[in-house]
Amino acid sequence: MSSSEGFETELDAYRERVERPLWRLFRAYAPGKVGWLTVALLTSILAYGSLLVTPIVLGTTIDAVFTGESAYALPFVPGAWLPAEPAMQFWFSAAVVGGALLGGAVFQYVRGVAINVFAHGVMYEVRVDAYEKMQRLDMTFFDNKETGEVMSILNNDTSNLETFFDNAVGDSVRICVIVVGITTALLYTNWQLALVTLGAVPLLVAFTWWFMRVIEPRYTRQRETIGDLNTRIENGLSGIELVKTSSTETYEDDRVRRVSRDVYDANMDVLKLSYFYRPGMQLITGAALLATFVLGGLWVFSGPPLFFTGELTTGQFVVFMLLTQRLTGPMAQLSNIVDWYENAKASGKRICGLIDVPVRIGDAANPIALDDVDGHVEYDDVTFAYDGGELGSTSEESTREHRDSGDGTVLEAVDIDVSPGETVAIVGPTGAGKSTVAKLLLRLYDVSEGALSVDGHDVRDVRLSDLRSSIGYVSQDTFLFDGTIAENIRYGCFDADRDAVVAAAEAAEAHGFIEGLSEGYDTRVGERGVKLSGGQRQRIAIARTVLQDPEILLLDEATSAVDTETEYLIQRSLDRLAADRTTLVIAHRLSTVKDADRIVVLDDGRVAERGTHEELLAADGLYAKLWGVQAGEIEDLPETFLERTASGTVGSEP
Numbered sequence: 001m002s003s004s005e006g007f008e009t010e011l012d013a014y015r016e017r018v019e020r021p022l023w024r025l026f027r028a029y030a031p032g033k034v035g036w037l038t039v040a041l042l043t044s045i046l047a048y049g050s051l052l053v054t055p056i057v058l059g060t061t062i063d064a065v066f067t068g069e070s071a072y073a074l075p076f077v078p079g080a081w082l083p084a085e086p087a088m089q090f091w092f093s094a095a096v097v098g099g100a101l102l103g104g105a106v107f108q109y110v111r112g113v114a115i116n117v118f119a120h121g122v123m124y125e126v127r128v129d130a131y132e133k134m135q136r137l138d139m140t141f142f143d144n145k146e147t148g149e150v151m152s153i154l155n156n157d158t159s160n161l162e163t164f165f166d167n168a169v170g171d172s173v174r175i176c177v178i179v180v181g182i183t184t185a186l187l188y189t190n191w192q193l194a195l196v197t198l199g200a201v202p203l204l205v206a207f208t209w210w211f212m213r214v215i216e217p218r219y220t221r222q223r224e225t226i227g228d229l230n231t232r233i234e235n236g237l238s239g240i241e242l243v244k245t246s247s248t249e250t251y252e253d254d255r256v257r258r259v260s261r262d263v264y265d266a267n268m269d270v271l272k273l274s275y276f277y278r279p280g281m282q283l284i285t286g287a288a289l290l291a292t293f294v295l296g297g298l299w300v301f302s303g304p305p306l307f308f309t310g311e312l313t314t315g316q317f318v319v320f321m322l323l324t325q326r327l328t329g330p331m332a333q334l335s336n337i338v339d340w341y342e343n344a345k346a347s348g349k350r351i352c353g354l355i356d357v358p359v360r361i362g363d364a365a366n367p368i369a370l371d372d373v374d375g376h377v378e379y380d381d382v383t384f385a386y387d388g389g390e391l392g393s394t395s396e397e398s399t400r401e402h403r404d405s406g407d408g409t410v411l412e413a414v415d416i417d418v419s420p421g422e423t424v425a426i427v428g429p430t431g432a433g434k435s436t437v438a439k440l441l442l443r444l445y446d447v448s449e450g451a452l453s454v455d456g457h458d459v460r461d462v463r464l465s466d467l468r469s470s471i472g473y474v475s476q477d478t479f480l481f482d483g484t485i486a487e488n489i490r491y492g493c494f495d496a497d498r499d500a501v502v503a504a505a506e507a508a509e510a511h512g513f514i515e516g517l518s519e520g521y522d523t524r525v526g527e528r529g530v531k532l533s534g535g536q537r538q539r540i541a542i543a544r545t546v547l548q549d550p551e552i553l554l555l556d557e558a559t560s561a562v563d564t565e566t567e568y569l570i571q572r573s574l575d576r577l578a579a580d581r582t583t584l585v586i587a588h589r590l591s592t593v594k595d596a597d598r599i600v601v602l603d604d605g606r607v608a609e610r611g612t613h614e615e616l617l618a619a620d621g622l623y624a625k626l627w628g629v630q631a632g633e634i635e636d637l638p639e640t641f642l643e644r645t646a647s648g649t650v651g652s653e654p
């Protein structure tokens, strides 16, 4: 999909629709871990509450023990428990402070464990779910090359979420406890001076609110540029061979430099504002501290200043200064919380956006199980366009539009009926739609119009896993995972034992070369199987299919990557494999399919001819011409035909 409703990709479109992402993720993933969160919150309250004990006890002790300005009294401690002797009062205070410090440390430890179990647990589930979701998205999503973007969501964005739940939740509790505790203590100690100190709080909140509003779009942009960078790097790595053979390193350097520059600019945009915010917060809190110091100092020194009334003792003044300092530190950290929050919100949007992309190809409500497959495959008047599932329009609507405009339709009214056990070849010029025919049978895409059935069941009604496991697919692009040869043959049939793997390799004419490798079946094939030749990879893929033992065989240019001798070997193994199964063979080289039961010739998305090799030669149509060119009997195809192939779309009549 090139564009949908003005958004660059489908992922962008769904991301923009996400509302309150963090709340949504919290509701989806936190309930199972609410116990840990509760422990974390309670121990946070206790841990940070214990920090207030020292200044309050210190102020009381100064007034009662050192200056004698007031009686010895501690909040929440019954008077009967308190000693009467100043020396004992001093030691009692020391014990309370020591107990508070020790208790604080224990609560901090429990808090750390609980909040981390919660945050990492949420991150783990979000990541796994997002990955599971991503795997089930249909091929249209991946055709748009969103891999780097998805990588960035699964790695960076889930980490941001973890940081938020870990640090921000803990720090928010700390700030709440400290602000509420200190506010109460200050108002209790001297409400008039408390109003001066606390005057900073609404200013800090207002400043922070403004900051949140202006920084949010910058964070979104920052995350987007990181996704773009990942995509670019991922593309460069996958295409490294092409880059080297085309000597385009400098060109690729420039492309990465450009997106890196975007990341740099987006980071700077965020940082410039953050750097402005932090000193701003410190200035406001500093002003409150200074005002408290000047007014409180004057008050102790020469009685109540300005319109203040009453008494302020030295101990109370010390309590004020200590508490005000403890208030200003955490308040200045509101910025971190805002940072984490904004970051997590942008990441949450991206995660939810991925989760919201609809899985268009999946099981119907009550899917039909394919237990005993006969292998009757029927394409009934099948029409297909790749962008038939555009966002915001039903596939039927958009296909009709495409058909009307003659634009994008790759197959039109294709009828192919393959009886159980029959081998049908699909041939035709490049871009005619042969591979598309194969992909529709596997339901990598759904037909736009018409129907495709296996054993009389529409493939859309059949359980997807049953459908796909009944089809053995060997494609022109053989993919191997980084692992051993045995693991790659066993992929999908994980319970197969070594004998079965060897038997499959023998049937695929691969055993000989595997035995010749240094570690035989335990040889690692490298990423994507780069350590093997094209023909070897192809034979591993065939061995995998032999092991799968499917009822239907789908061979898409299975011998494309090999020389004549290997082709002969592969052909021999494929013939054995195809002998008693329904087989659809897609081939360029007509010599490989001339013995097929029937040959269907596709031209420009339509069935041009069908019949046996001999019948088609006798008809002297497109097949006969293609055969003539490949057999070296005629020089070239007719010009009209070449023009049509070059245009690559249905609808341009010859």
Ligand SMILES: Nc1ncnc2c1ncn2[C@@H]1O[C@H](COP(=O)(O)OP(=O)(O)OP(=O)(O)O)[C@@H](O)[C@H]1O
Residues within 6 Å of the ligand: 143, 386, 387, 410, 428, 429, 430, 431, 432, 433, 434, 435, 436, 437, 588, 648, 649
């Ligand atoms: N994922 C895709 N998204 C959009 N268009 C596609 C996609 N894959 C193929 N097409 C288009 O569909 C048409 C048919 O492609 P297809 O691969 O089925 O042809 P083919 O006959 O198998 O060609 P070849 O013999 O070259 O492999 C082409 O015009 C191609 O550009």
